[in-house]
Amino acid sequence: MTAVVAARTDPANPLEGLEVREVPRPEPREHWTTVDVRAASLNHHDLWSLRGVGLPPDRLPMVLGCDAAGVTPDGQEVVVHGVVGGTGHGVGPQERPSILSETYPGTLAEQVAVPTWNLVPKPAELSFAEAACLPTAWLTAYRMLFTSAGLGPGDRVLVQGAGGGVASAATALAAAAGLEVVVTSRDPAKRARALELGAAHALEPGSRVPARVDAVIETVGAATWGHSVRSVRPGGTIVVAGATTGDPSPMEAQRIFFTQLTVQGVTMGSKEDLESLLRFCARTGLRPTIDSTLPLAQAPEAFARLAAGEHFGKIVLTV
Template identity: 75%
Template sequence: MLAAVAARTDAQHPVGALELQQVPRPRVADLPAHWTVVDVHAAALNHHDLWALRGVGLGQDQLPMVLGCDAAGTTPDGREVVVHGVIGGEGHGVGPQERRSILSERYPGTLAEQVAVPTWNLVPKPAELTFVEAACLPTAWLTAYRMLFTSARLSPGDRVLVQGVGGGVASAAITLAAAAGLEVVATSRDATKRARALQMGAGHAVEPGQRLPFRVDAVIETVGAATWDHSMRSVRPGGVVVVAGATTGDAAPMGLQRLFFTEVTVMGATMGSRADLEALVRMCVTTGLRPVVDSTFDLADAPQAMARLASGEHVGKVVCTVPHRT
């Protein structure tokens, strides 16, 4: 079957390390008990894929590795499902002692015609969501949902700063927060992206580092060094900064004096639980909310899709689709 594979790693030119290859289909007879093979209809790309191509979290002994954390597709009995990409940790389908990982770290990922996962990881896909829309949810949208509502515990009327419009998590956070009745401030260096943020529901869109009209209850931080000081200056005393990425590197200095003096909480978040994903799917159905999709590519054009993601010019999710089989 066709798959987008990390054939090697390249810290400077990660897209060049991606290859389209024919790899063996997962065989039920070779899988652990309670695993299912899913026919992938759509798989969304994430910065996790770019980091893997750079060699972060993916050793040479693990290559080649099929990339991809997100997917929506069908099971052998015809059920339409969304794949929760976190394997282990909760002990379902892999044994109680296996440490948590994400698809494409220890097990082949979703950028392929088929993917094998523990059956417990499959969430029913409602008919209201297309395969492309559903494939956007399990990583970026799930992380944003967890950051806003599980980690920060925000409620309607609260104020939130979302750093770095354009990335999948940031775009999802703006859309989810606005739908939940939060007052959203978004940042971007790009005027076009700031305008898009307003279209997605942000009440304010400013340049990075610009003083906000008010202190926020929480900051959604995925940028890192370039925005960290602004995040710490923008959160109210007793507020929370939730971190799910550092695309510009680690923050240094961290601003410890402000941290302890204003009693700010700093929390980490990575994706979310299966229960979070089920709640997110229900939210999309009941509110009519849909993921922001930047562009779609055929799986055979995965290198171009990855280049689009790496360019930083996208707003929303970049998705690869697998042609329907007859």
């Protein structure tokens, strides 16, 4: 079958190790299901894998991809929850959790095998491409907003770096749930798009926010950390799910403890979070922002767009 593979890793030139090649189809395995992939979306996790982060040489070549929606052998339309392990389902209770494409082959292929427990019914209201956008970036944003930060209607949230998958998802989800959303971006076009998604304010990075926020959605890291710490109210929360510009230095620990801030880390979300997210989208009519859709064979073009930061929303590959 055709798959998008990390054949090599290179911290400086991650796309050099990307290949579209033929790989064996998944072997049958007890308590696992092989899904015919209809659509899969890209994440920065894929670029980090190509850099060798979390993907050691002894696991290469590795099929990339965390997100997918497709069809089971008995015809069910499903969404794949990409965290394997930690529950005991399909792998045993002692296996540490990992994300698809770290220990097990990922979703950027004609088929992907996962523990049957990891499959969630796809709502009929969502297309395969829309559903394939949700299990990583949108799931992470959902957990950051509503599980970790505990935000509700009327609360204020700052989303740093509008345009990325998690940031654009957080903007749309927060606006749909009745939050006052402030976003930042260097790109005027991305700020305009964020306003279209429902943001109340779109600012240049580092600009003073209209009012201190209850929580910050932080995926940028060093470039925005100081602004995040200064923009949240005393007792508020900074939820961190990435650091695309590197770890912050200084951490500003004095301000954090003096204003009694909570710093909460998030990696994706639970299967229950994914089920709730799917229901939220189906009932409200909210849909993920899709930047572009390309066939699986054009994966190098899709990855180049992701790496260049030219996208707004999710990049989807279809099978």
